[in-house]
Amino acid sequence: MKRLDKIEESKIYKSTTTVLSDVRSFVNEHAYNFGFGDKEISEIILAVDEACTNVIKHAYKGNLEAEFEVRVIASGIEFAVTVRDWGESFKPEEVPVPNIKEKMKVHKAGGLGIFLMRKLMDTVEYQEKGAANEVRLVRYLKNEPKA
Amino acid sequence: MNEFKVLTRDSGNAVVMELHGFLDAHTAPELEKTFSELIGKGKFNIVVNFSELNYISSAGLGVFMAYIDEIRTNHGDIKLANMQQKVYNVFDLLGFPFLYEIYKDQDEALRKFSNH
Numbered sequence: 001m002k003r004l005d006k007i008e009e010s011k012i013y014k015s016t017t018t019v020l021s022d023v024r025s026f027v028n029e030h031a032y033n034f035g036f037g038d039k040e041i042s043e044i045i046l047a048v049d050e051a052c053t054n055v056i057k058h059a060y061k062g063n064l065e066a067e068f069e070v071r072v073i074a075s076g077i078e079f080a081v082t083v084r085d086w087g088e089s090f091k092p093e094e095v096p097v098p099n100i101k102e103k104m105k106v107h108k109a110g111g112l113g114i115f116l117m118r119k120l121m122d123t124v125e126y127q128e129k130g131a132a133n134e135v136r137l138v139r140y141l142k143n144e145p146k147a
Numbered sequence: 148m149n150e151f152k153v154l155t156r157d158s159g160n161a162v163v164m165e166l167h168g169f170l171d172a173h174t175a176p177e178l179e180k181t182f183s184e185l186i187g188k189g190k191f192n193i194v195v196n197f198s199e200l201n202y203i204s205s206a207g208l209g210v211f212m213a214y215i216d217e218i219r220t221n222h223g224d225i226k227l228a229n230m231q232q233k234v235y236n237v238f239d240l241l242g243f244p245f246l247y248e249i250y251k252d253q254d255e256a257l258r259k260f261s262n263h
Contacts, residue, residue, distance in 0.1 A: 017171070017172045017173035018173055020149075020171050020172060020173055020204075021149035021169065021171070021173070024149070024202075038233075039233070042202075042233050046202075046204060046237065049171060049172075049204045050204060050205055053171070053172040053204065053205075053206060056172065057172065112205035112208060112209065112241060113204075113205045115241070116204075116205055116237070116240060116241070119240050120240075
């Protein structure tokens with residue numbers, strides 16, 4: 001299959017964890033079409049899952065009627081996924097790097113998602129745009145794209 | 148939708164927990180329920196077989212963190228086994244290999260319990 005060197009697609013999802021598997025399929029399809037290999041695709045999928053999980057759990061706090069958007073914009077070597085919500089804004093700088101040993105004691109996994117996103121993607125940027133919050137996750141295509 | 152299933156069975160003085168499918172924020176509560184039932188029955192020696200688990204996110208990892216302390220306080224452990232590479236990579240990124248015993252093979256993990 002010929003790779004796509006330009007992608008611009010978006011989808012709106014209800015704020016419930018049942019949509020996470022659909023989000024993963026959506027990102028999987030476009031990351032594959034853009035030419036990423038299996039390992040990179042699974043890393044991008046996980047980072048986007050974590051961003052969406054944060055929106056569902058924290059920005060919307062279980063409001064099932066709320067919606068968020070996942071947009072893929074890819075060109076050149078840049079594959080960017082933006083997750084946008086209109087819920088409570090988020091201050092990433094207030095989330096400390098997790099100490100797993102400490103977290104085991106307090107039985108909480110909070111902060112692991114952001115930590116993973118930063119490990120898995122080349123850049124992770126948070127922005128407030130009016131009433132919207134955006135997290136933009138970028139991964140660069142490093143190897144020669146598949147033919 | 149991506150499915151998730153947990154099967155448990157006794158093996159000597161331990162319980163083997165087999166995970167199947169996709170473990171994310173949607174399916175993690177099912178795993179929590181299984182851990183909490185085992186703890187309720189006083190079963191603290193747990194081997195988790197990951198061979199059929201295709202995906203894990205931090206919500207899934209959080210479940211292992213939530214119960215390990217209580218289990219170790221009761222002289223048990225959660226030992227992890229048979230992980231696919233992509234699942235292991237996520238555990239590795241978060242430093243789990245320093246805090247949990249991870250085995251290539253379930254039987255090796257079970258033997259560690261039978262030695263006690």
